[in-house]
Amino acid sequence: xxxxxxxxxxxxxxxxxxxxxxxxxxxxxxxxxxxxxxxxxxxxxxxxxxxxxxxxxxxxxxxxxxxxxxxxxxxxxxxxxxxxxxxxxxxxxxxxxxxxxxxxxxxxxxxxxxxxxxxxxxxxxxxxxxxxxxxxxxxxxxxxxxxxxxxxxxxxxxxxxxxxxxxxxxxxxxxxxxxxxxxxxxxxxxxxxxxxxxxxxxxxxxxxxxxxxxxxxxxxxxxxxxxxxxxxxxxxxxxxxxxxxxxxxxxxxxxxxxxxxxxxxxxxxxxxxxxxxxxxxxxx
Ligand code: PMP
Numbered sequence: 710x711x712x713x714x715x716x717x718x719x720x721x722x723x724x725x726x727x728x729x730x731x732x733x734x735x736x737x738x739x740x741x742x743x744x745x746x747x748x749x750x751x752x753x754x755x756x757x758x759x760x761x762x763x764x765x766x767x768x769x770x771x772x773x774x775x776x777x778x779x780x781x782x783x784x785x786x787x788x789x790x791x792x793x794x795x796x797x798x799x800x801x802x803x804x805x806x807x808x809x810x811x812x813x814x815x816x817x818x819x820x821x822x823x824x825x826x827x828x829x830x831x832x833x834x835x836x837x838x839x840x841x842x843x844x845x846x847x848x849x850x851x852x853x854x855x856x857x858x859x860x861x862x863x864x865x866x867x868x869x870x871x872x873x874x875x876x877x878x879x880x881x882x883x884x885x886x887x888x889x890x891x892x893x894x895x896x897x898x899x900x901x902x903x904x905x906x907x908x909x910x911x912x913x914x915x916x917x918x919x920x921x922x923x924x925x926x927x928x929x930x931x932x933x934x935x936x937x938x939x940x941x942x943x944x945x946x947x948x949x950x951x952x953x954x955x956x957x958x959x960x961x962x963x964x965x966x967x968x969x970x971x972x973x974x975x976x977x978x979x980x981x982x983x984x985x986x987x988x989x990x991x992x993x
Contacts, residue, residue, distance in 0.1 A: 712789040713824040714782050719789065722824065731820055732812065733802030739820075739858040740764040741800040744783065745830060745953045746792045747985075750992035751783055753953065756916045761801070764856045770803050773819055780993070786825050795827040796954050800858060830954065836981060839961035839973045840876040840950065844939050845869060847880035847887045847911075854910050863890040877950070879963065885936040887911045892952035893918040894960075896945035897976045902931035904945075917951040917984070924983050930976075939964070947974030949981075956988075957981035 711722045733739030742761050745752040758776050765772045783797045804817030849862050866878040867890045879894050880887045887906060888894050893915040895905045903925060908914050922932055942948060947969045948960035957980050959973030968974065 711824060712786065713822065714786060715822050716820055719785065725822070727820060727822065728805040730805040730807060731802055732804060732806065732817075733800065733820060733858060735808055736810075737857060737859040738768075738770075738812075739800055739802035740768065740770065740856055741798065741858055742856065743953050744797050744799075745956070745988075746787055746795050746797060746825070747830065747989060747992060749787060749793050751780075751787070751797070752988045752992060753916045753920055754780065754783070754993045756919065757799075757953070760856060760914065760916060761799070765801065767852070767855045768803075768857070769814055770801065771814060771819055772801065774821060782823055786823055790825045790827070792825045792827050794830045795825060797823060797825050799823045828954070830956065831985065833955075835876075835955060835958045837973070839959040839971075839977075841874070841962040842877050842879045842889065842948075842950075842960055843870050843873050843875045843964055844881050844886070844942075845878045847882040849880070852910055853887070853912055854908070854914060856913060860891075866890045875962070879939075879942070881939055882911060884938050884940075886939060886942055888913065888915075889950045889952075892950040892955060892958070894942075895949050895951070896937055896942050897947035897949075897974060898933075899946045900931075901946070901976065902933050903976070903980075904933045904935060904937050904941075906936050907934040915951055915953075917953055917956065920988070921951050921957065921980060921984050924987050925980060928983065943968075947976050949974075949977035951984075956984050 713722045713725050715725045742757045744757045800822045802820040804819050870878040878890050943966045950958045959977035961971050
């Protein structure tokens, strides 16, 4: 049984308790972060904490815990649960109050929950076989740049993809791809440039995206931050996704149209290797 962290205590997962009046539970008034664990250490940790503060700031949520304490909790959970590869999930909510659309943040104590998931991250079917995606209308709210736990639509989109025999959904607004259900989306042009949507309220500023783009730039790869249509994606040389738990995942089909002969493309494969090698040097 795992040990999880709930509001100041490390407890067995079966004994963990949160109020039924918690606004995270009632209103999805909650933010979260997922940091990968490699070699028993944390990947891109400072960037995840920075984004947590940004999400809290955008929602007027207090962060009552220090960054040092958050690092300590992450490390303690990794140690207690003997995680070598996997992730640490962190969720912070505005706290508990009698159910009401109006709220007073100052009168509430934010809830903080963290738990680990052990999972193979390196030698995965996604890495060797790639992912098939379908495109679906992006029906999420207008602040997709905030990492909130309002994940019902992305979750339904993922199920829709599974039902269609694919692995994931790429979401589309006004004919242009925003991002994947839980990852950022990229295509590679026939000239070898990486194209990904610029940051805005329509997508999550992925930590993996930022790190990956910096590494790619260092290797001299051309990056075009611009929107792209479904049509352009289906005709691209390659496509891939990025997220903290997948790193780089090659996309081998979009809406049943094969890309790079239905196999992970060379650019995505190289980026995946680069990301893993560089990240491993910077674990904390
Ligand atoms: N977009 C969405 C909608 C996501 O849910 C995620 C992962 N949580 C990402 C992008 C990728 O972000 P990161 O690289 O920080 O995991």
